[in-house]
Amino acid sequence: MSGSDRRVAVDGVSKTYDGEDGGVRALADVSFDVEDGEFVCIVGPSGCGKTTLFRIIGGLEPLTSGEVRLSGEPVTGPSPDLGIVFQEYHLFPWRTVRGNVAFGLEQQDLDAGAREQRVAEMLDLVGLEAFADSYPKGLSGGMKQRVGIARALAVDPEILLMDEPFGSVDAQTRSMLHAELLSIWRETEKTVLFVTHDVDEAVTLADRIVVMEPSPGRVQEIVDVDLDRPRERTDEAFAEQVEYVRGLISE
Template identity: 45%
Template sequence: MSSKLSIQGLQKTFVVNEGFGRTRSVHAIEKVNLEVLDGEFVCVIGPSGCGKSTMLMILAGLYPKTGGDILLDGKPLSGPGLNRGVVFQDFALFPWQSVRTNILYGVRQKKIPASEHEGIVKHYIDMMSLQGFEETFPNRLSGGMRQRVAIARALALDPELLLMDEPFGALDAQTRGNLQRVLVDVWEQTKKTVVFITHDVREATFLADRVIVMSARPGRITDDICVDLVRPRDILSPGFVELERRLASLIESQSDDS
């Protein structure tokens, strides 16, 4: 199978203005190479500050890169675009818009005919089990429900790439577990290519086809691990527990070096 997403020699250095004409360079990402196959679910883990969010922001087109190449479907990626859906940890919904209008945000930008809007809303409302909340505003929803809306909004774009930065990081353990199961179901239905960033090795072990481990800053890829466990995954099975431990120790060894 060919690569959906190809990252070659990606580098990112931030130039931070310290005032009085002084600047400081923060070398966030160092020569990251990564190939993601069509329909693959890739999780990226690594110690805090290693450049995971920076990489996601570059893939979303929200930060410029300072070196390397990124190809999506063989075409260079530059700037934000409606071919990528993004879900962040902090509920980036529009508070002044209903669930329906939030879901339709990108659909309208894509200039999809209005006659199709209702069908799209219904499809993603059903997929994310949000029936009855179409006219509700985000401040009336629980954190878990808001992230369901954020996922529905990202998927309604029918994106080539779904980018997720710790989307369940602010949720309680039970809601997080529920949404992880929902996400696996949705991914199996939609066959989207997913890049999912997390701190949580159990989450990565539960979700991913492959787990990419990044080093402490400047972030490089140190390990690329195939998760060979059947779905739905049992977090108590010996294979699961073993991989979870292995990933935890890989992150720990990265954190020790920093």
């Protein structure tokens, strides 16, 4: 662990769920680092423990051994330094779009004016100003996830942790959201940790891809993606990269 460059340090993380026959090993000695401002995807087949890892990094679930550090501080629970975006959005249905985005800000010592301004900035960032007063039930999946992202970013976390955030939207919306997320990432200079099972998605987005393998979940290889952005799925280099990662996963 050197300096504050390592935004996220996953250090020998293991997780065993209690059960008969000594329980189920979900993760075994998982280690990797994420640098400040980096975009890292975690990819793997189902059963590789990537969602467990997501929950552990987010402080939503305890680990059995090892440690996760955010900017050098061990994770002991959910922290406002880390904004979480879920696949199923989990927007608060009783709050408007504006109310959802304001939720985290209400926990801070901000006067109403500053809060409103921050909410407006966030809605502008995700292009949802026109829907500020709508309730989540009336929004499409893509719009809901934009709200989810705005809500997580509103409190200005260092890290954005996302679990298959675009897994529930159609392909066209997904590629639009990819472009939007990358532009948000560039604009805000956040560190992004993005869990997915979609190799195309990982190669489209990531600086590096942590490829995981199942039973028990562990890191198989960490792949650098040296492709210029914006990346075109039709490029040969893109296809090669995807093939390579797919090859790892199907081994």
